[in-house]
Amino acid sequence: GIQVEQSPPDLILQEGANSTLRCNFSDSVNNLQWFHQNPWGQLINLFYIPSGTKQNGRLSATTVATERYSLLYISSSQTTDSGVYFCAVDNTDKLIFGTGTRLQVFP
Amino acid sequence: DTEVTQTPKHLVMGMTNKKSLKCEQHMGHRAMYWYKQKAKKPPELMFVYSYEKLSINESVPSRFSPECPNSSLLNLHLHALQPEDSALYLCASSLPGAGQGTEAFFGQGTRLTVV
Secondary structure (H helix, E strand, O other): OEEEEEEEEEEEEOOOOOOEEEEOOOOOOOEEEEEEEOOOOOEEEEEEEOOOOEEEOEEEEEEHHHHHHEEEEEOOOHHHHHHEEEEEEEOOOEEEEEEEEEEEEEO | OOOOOEEEOEEEOOOEEEEEEEEEEEOOOEEEEEHHHHHHHHOOOEEEEOOOEEEEEEOOOOEEEEEEEEEEEEEEEEEOOHHOOOOEEEEEEOOOOOOOOOEEEOOOOOEEEOO
16 A cells, blocks of 8 residues: 655654655655644644645645655744644555644743 | 543543543534644544545554544544553644645544553
8 A cells, every 4th residue: 555654753843943854655645744743733724735735823834746845834923833744644544644734832 | 713622631541441522513614633742742643534534543452442533533442451541632634635645634632541
C-alpha cells in the first residue's frame, strides 16, 4: 500500500518562529489533506490540497503531486499551534494518514 | 455546517460488556469511516461505508461490528473487547470518492478504555 512519511517527527519552536513541515507519499493520490490534532484528539481540517498552493491566515500549504510531496508552512507560530500535524492522502478511496509531526511552541 | 458528531465522548467498558459507538452527520455525505488511534500513533482505517454499504474492512477482528442504518448514521458495536483495544475511535465522512477523492471531516472521537 501507499506509504506516507512526515518530517520532522518532532519540532520545538519559540513563539513567533516560522516552520515548514513536509509530507512525502509513495504513489499518486486523488486527495491530500492537512490536519491539526489538538490535545483533546479533535482532528481539525487545515487544507484540502491535492495540488497547488493555498493560504489561510498564518498557514499555507503547497502540494507538488508530480513529485509526491506536500509542505505546510506555519508563520509567526503561537502557543495555540501546538499539537500534532498530520497529512493524509486518499488512494483508492482510503484516507491514509502520515506519521505525524508533533509541534510544541513555547512562549 | 461541517460537523460530525460522535457519542459518547468517553466510554469505559469491561471485557464482557456490549456497547456501541455512534456517529452522525447531516452534510449529505455518502461515505463514512471508522478509524482507531492509539497513543502517539496516526489514525488507522478500520471500515469504510459507501452509500450505506460496507466497502472496505481492513481485516478488523469480528469483536468490532459496524452498522450503517441510514445515510446519516454510523454505529460501531463492541463486544468482548480486550484491554489492547483501548484507543481513540474516530468517525469521518466525505462525499463518495469514486476514485476522485474528496475532503473528509472528522468527529471529536470516543476515548474508549477496556478494563
